[in-house]
Amino acid sequence: MIRKLWPIFTRDLALLTRGAQGRGGAVLPLLFFLAVAMLFPFAVGPDARLLARTGAGVIWVAALLAAILPLDRLVEPDVEAGLFDQWALRGISEEALLAVRVLAHWLSFGVPLMLAAPLSAGLLSLDAQQLWTVELGLLLGTPGLAAIGVTIAALTAGMRAGAALGGLLAIPMAVPLLIFGAGSLQPDGEGGLALLAACSLVALAVAPFAGGAAIRAGRE
Amino acid sequence: MQECGLVATDIACRRGDRILFRGLSLSVRSGGIVHLAGPNGIGKSSLIRILAGLLRPYAGMVERTGGIALADERLALDGHQPLAQALAFWQRIxxxxxxxxxxxxxxxLDVPVRYLSTGQRKRAALARVAASGAPxxxxxxxxxxxxxxxxxxxxxxIDAHCRAGGAVVIASHQPLALEAxxxxxxxDFQV
Structure with missing residues (x-):
């Protein structure tokens, strides 16, 4: 099974990182994330104290919005091209495929966000301690965002206007991650990290099964 | 080649509110070819998907032995990749x-899949099926x-595949020039 999943993982990762035909890929969500962090100081003014107090929340909102961007190319193109059918014929379960895809999606979107976070922390004048908490929060929270993204992408694959609907569905599901992620940056908010990790684990545990059931139901 | 066979018993197929056909049974084993014939919309493609196990029949059951390879209107090759790489992906699996x-x-082989013509895409799909090793x-x-x-x-x-011990089910509205x-x-099974 691992032997069959490895080529699928490398393909998914290449496709999600570089995108098809050089379009899409991991760069777009990353630029979007940085653009939001850059816009915010323009909107609220250069008051460093205000920025430092609200900046962490902005980073989390930006991360959530960046997670929504690649939703429509996470699952839909492969269902459309018949790849999931071919994998099913080879006895590879949808659950395994989606678990692999969550991992590939996280590597192509969560990790770049963590690399870009110091830059946006600078734009929002967060101090080193806050940046450290943001990085830790992103490490714990982005796997959950990736899992929610893949679940929603599988649910909306094959629907008309699936892309717009996917964004609308993902936002409420990601609210707990946002609350605990941003909350962990408040004074004495370290407990938020544990709850953030718990939410992530729930999303990770549910994603392969919910998404797999959605893909099978979509065949009918 | 590994032993293979497909036995479908008393299959009925429903799409939406309509039952397309019912009471259809077929069996094919090593060396056999079955041609599913009929006009557009009669349910040939649905039957192929039922035989593949991708669609649940409304009634009846399908037993399969041996690996299955499917070529339908979905190419299952990455459009942006050169044909050689796209085919190599399935070979690695x-x-x-x-x-x-x-x-x-x-x-x-060095042409990206999305530039292939209709006939070339069909040949690529057949090549993918032939390379899968499924009987x-x-x-x-x-x-x-x-x-x-x-x-x-x-x-x-297709003929050579059957002589080598494989089995083939073909859904086609065209007449086939194959023996046996x-x-x-x-x-005949329309409701």
């Missing part, structure tokens, strides 16, 4: 001895879009 079937793709082929309209020469070549490849074909007319 299947790790099978490819069958010696020539679909005239040698000149096209049981399910082919949905395998000859659509092929010119006269490649229609003959494709049928020769078990033809099933879906019209």
């Amino acid at each position: 299947d790790r099978a001895e490819p069958e010696q079937a020539d679909f005239g793709l040698a000149d096209l 049981l082929w399910l082919l949905d309209e395998p000859l659509n879009g092929l010119d006269t020469y490649w229609t003959e070549q494709a049928q020769a490849a 074909v078990d033809e099933i007319k879906l019209l």
Whole structure:
């Protein structure tokens, strides 16, 4: 099974990182994330104290919005091209495929966000301690965002206007991650990290099964 | 080649509110070819998907032995990749001895899949099926879009596969020039 999943993982990762035909890929969500962090100081003014107090929340909102961007190319193109059918014929379960895809999606979107976070922390004048908490929060929270993204992408694959609907569905599901992620940056908010990790684990545990059931139901 | 067989008993197929056909039984084993014939919309493609196990039949059951390879209207090759890489992806998963079937793709291996013509895409799908090493082929309209020469070549490849111990189910509205074909007319089972 691992032997069959490895080529699928490398393909998914290449496709999600570089995108098809050089379009899409991991760069777009990353630029979007940085653009939001850059816009915010323009909107609220250069008051460093205000920025430092609200900046962490902005980073989390930006991360959530960046997670929504690649939703429509996470699952839909492969269902459309018949790849999931071919994998099913080879006895590879949808659950395994989606678990692999969550991992590939996280590597192509969560990790770049963590690399870009110091830059946006600078734009929002967060101090080193806050940046450290943001990085830790992103490490714990982005796997959950990736899992929610893949679940929603599988649910909306094959629907008309699936892309717009996917964004609308993902936002409420990601609210707990946002609350605990941003909350962990408040004074004495370290407990938020544990709850953030718990939410992530729930999303990770549910994603392969919910998404797999959605893909099978979509065949009918 | 590994032993293969497909037995479908008393299949009924429902799409939406309509029952397309019912009471259809078929069986094919090593060396056999079944041709599912009938006009558009009679349920040939649905039956192929039922036989593949991708669609639940409304009634009846399907038993399969041996690996299955499917070629339908979905190519299942990454459009942006050169044909050679797209086919190699499935070979890395299947790790099978490819069958010696020539679909005239040698000149096209460096062409991205999305630039292939209709007939070339069909040949690429057949090449993917032949390379999978699966003994049981399910082919949905395998000859659509092929010119006269490649229609003959494709049928020769299907014939060779059966002689080597494979089995093939073909859904096609076109007449086939294959010998010893078990033809099933879906019209006979229409509700």
